Amino acid sequence: MQTTWQAILGWYDRHGRHDLPWRNTDDIYHIYLSEIMLQQTQVSRVREHFYPLFLEHFPTIGALAQATEEEVLSRWSGLGYYNRARNLHACARLAGDGLPTGYKELLGLPGIGDYTARAICAFGHNQPISVIDTNIARVLKRYFALPESTPKALLEHADKLLNTSRPRDHNLALMDIGSMVCLPKNPLCSLCPLSQSCMGIDAPETYTENKKSGYESRELYYGVMMSKGRIALVRTTGSMYKGMLTLPPLEQTDREPIASFRHSYTKYHLTVNLYEIDTLSGDDEVIWADGREMDDYPLSTLTKKALRLIYTPKGNHELQ
Template identity: 45%
Template sequence: MLSLSVKEAIYAWYQKNGRHDLPWRQTTDAYKIYLSEIMLQQTQVKTVLERFYFPFLERFPTLQSVAEAPLDDVLKMWEGLGYYTRARNLHHTALTCNGILPKNPEELGGLKGIGKSTAHAICSFAYHQALPILDANVKRVLCRYFALNVKDEKVLWEKAWKLLHVKHPYEHNQAMMDIGALVCTPKNPNCLECPLNFTCKGKDTPENYPQSLKKAKVPIKRRFALVALKEGKLGLIQRKERLLHGLWGFVQVDECPENAEILGKVTHTYSHFKLELEVVKCDLHVKVDDYFTPEQIATLALSTVDKKILQLPAMMGNVTPATPK
């Protein structure tokens, strides 16, 4: 058994140093907590807080309102946040549970896009259930505290349960995330300020835990984006592929059509590859889903790379998309 003193130290640290002002920590609304959890996957707190969390809640104040909305509307509000699978899963989950989230981790974990840690987070933060969480920050803290070289999920869950303060699960889990974000950082951790310092097995060489895996070189995909015009309108498709499913954008092909006029180049880096697009105006017939005016384009959910295409100087001579208010 771990000494209760380290658990009490974590609890006391949170009372004094925790980020109590975060809006999703000032509510017990499971939907608002769930929304924050999925927005914060792959996205920094600052970005979510300043640009996405409040506008999304203003448009969709309840999970029921998400369920009642078309997927296109949800994607539009998610525009710019990236990793759009999260938005599609949110919409799917809202429909599946009829706008009311279950209150136990097993049922929550069975919903699309809600993994074990997110299910535990919702139950811990909304209902104060004694369950540990295991996000990226917590994993790093646990690896260092227990001197674990490898992030083995099974072992990390065992350690998370071992360290959990069952009387104060809410504060404990929030503290573990904050310690990872503010103190036990990936580089240059501030071990002297850490409440786990006095019993941490990895404090002398924190950079060794966990051991970093060498990142593979990001592959580059080179393609062509086709700008098709009809009576001043732009031809777009609604994507079916998994990466940007549901978003609108320009047709992309692997080979450049003959006699195409080059309008410019754009690049965009995704999580697992970099896309280099040569944008060309094509007079040949291009199969699109529909043609849109600038005003209509402003209402569609577009990916970042397609927005970059619209901002090319050469596009201005063809059509000038309206800027959303």
């Protein structure tokens, strides 16, 4: 095992992604923020845009707790999965002096599940605990030849491999090996520090599964109501885009839309249709927004696309 650990850490020291900003800080808030942003989101988007901008606005967990939910959602705008931002804000308000440091206490906080609780313990506090994201899961399945493994079995194997003297670097190393070497397709086994003792090296494709796709088409209908260059937006209350501002939703209609565009999420391919309206139904709070100042509002990418279309001069109104 000593040899394996040395190979893993030796590889990490030479090839690991040491330039990631959240790996060069011991500020738990920064590390926690990075883990929330990185959930379901690619490193490059977080690193170049959202992480530095968010920290500029909310440099400490106390500053985040002081902010309104709307301000937080505005800085999250475009990143998707907006419940992450709402839970982050809720945690900041619960945290007081700072986040708890134990796995169990972290797990009890909103938006912190098994992965994130372990990541904060290992990456933030160098606690001896195994972290398993999808990349590490793939490495473990191949290394221990476990094509059909439960999360519990995977964790037991991760614990067997865990280097308790450098748990932070060990887990980061496995993560980098997963995303840089032990790729889902055509893994680079010849470059892998685990190749000497990897039990799945002869059939790496056995340990990855293809997701089923299959999508559904849907139509969405929104109203456009302008006044003095401003546009009416309402606050969403349903699960989708909760807390964000959107154009006022309409019932299905056969009228000819003034504009349409496509957008997709998860398995849905949406056609979004926009209609001019002169009254608003319901008693929702209305926000009269300047559609050219999109940075100031909590808007989804879908709503931003719609506003761009509406505020773009004529001649540029093709789909997408």
